Amino acid sequence: MVSRRSGLHPVDDIPEARRQSPLRPATTNPSPRRWVWFGVPVLGIGAVLVWWFSPRATPPLGMPEPTPAEQPQALLGHFPYPEARAEDLQAVTADGRVKLHREAAQAFLAMQSAARAEGVILVPLSGFRSYQEQQSLFYDVKAERGQQVAERAQVSAPPGYSEHHTGYALDIGDGQQPGTHIELSFEQTAAFRWLQKRAAQFHFELSFPPNNAQGISYEPWHWRFVGSPTSLELFYRARQGS
Ligand SMILES: [Zn+2]
Numbered sequence: 328m329v330s331r332r333s334g335l336h337p338v339d340d341i342p343e344a345r346r347q348s349p350l351r352p353a354t355t356n357p358s359p360r361r362w363v364w365f366g367v368p369v370l371g372i373g374a375v376l377v378w379w380f381s382p383r384a385t386p387p388l389g390m391p392e393p394t395p396a397e398q399p400q401a402l403l404g405h406f407p408y409p410e411a412r413a414e415d416l417q418a419v420t421a422d423g424r425v426k427l428h429r430e431a432a433q434a435f436l437a438m439q440s441a442a443r444a445e446g447v448i449l450v451p452l453s454g455f456r457s458y459q460e461q462q463s464l465f466y467d468v469k470a471e472r473g474q475q476v477a478e479r480a481q482v483s484a485p486p487g488y489s490e491h492h493t494g495y496a497l498d499i500g501d502g503q504q505p506g507t508h509i510e511l512s513f514e515q516t517a518a519f520r521w522l523q524k525r526a527a528q529f530h531f532e533l534s535f536p537p538n539n540a541q542g543i544s545y546e547p548w549h550w551r552f553v554g555s556p557t558s559l560e561l562f563y564r565a566r567q568g569s
Pocket residue numbers: 491496497498548549550
């Protein structure tokens with residue numbers, strides 16, 4: 328039978344009996360193959376040894392290796408945060424000057440009443456901040472103090488990178504000791520001692536405890552709310568070790 332495809336497949340034109348290729352002569356000397364079996368593992372071990380002893384980039388001593396997720400995002404130790412929407416904000420002072428995201432606002436007001444019932448006055452000093460406000464706080468104070476950016480970033484976040492943008496973070500003072508506002512001495516106040524004991528019940532935590540992994544100066548006055556899925560995600564997503 329003549330195949331219609333025979334033109335495309337010249338092999339079809341060869342009589343079947345002749346198609347088989349002649350047998351290859353039996354190998355009498357197997358040594359080249361033995362060399363392959365021996366050589367492949369030797370080359371493999373060699374490659375592993377070269378890789379193992381080759382110099383590699385290592386983080387400086389004492390610096391935790393950042394996770395890949397946080398490496399491209401962090402700026403001078405601070406993380407980027409979205410600015411809260413105006414309609415989500417609620418005032419926590421009578422004059423309306425200090426505002427928080429309503430979830431944090433309600434929790435703070437409940438915490439403030441609980442403290443007041445025990446004779447402790449928690450004063451909200453600063454809550455939500457816009458990028459614009461953070462810009463003046465970062466650059467104007469930096470200029471005033473003649474600081475380098477890295478130095479300034481130890482105590483203040485660059486615009487776009489402050490927890491205050493979210494409306495979930497606030498600075499708290501002791502109403503009975505205004506001299507300690509935004510000072511390390513706040514740590515010695517009744518308000519701070521009360522917060523250390525009770526803030527977690529209202530889902531507030533210190534953002535920058537002593538020796539924090541972010542490398543930010545200790546701020547006993549700066550607390551953040553982590554009592555809702557949104558706030559928890561904002562502060563904890565891809566933040567191993569911070
Ligand atoms: Zn703060």
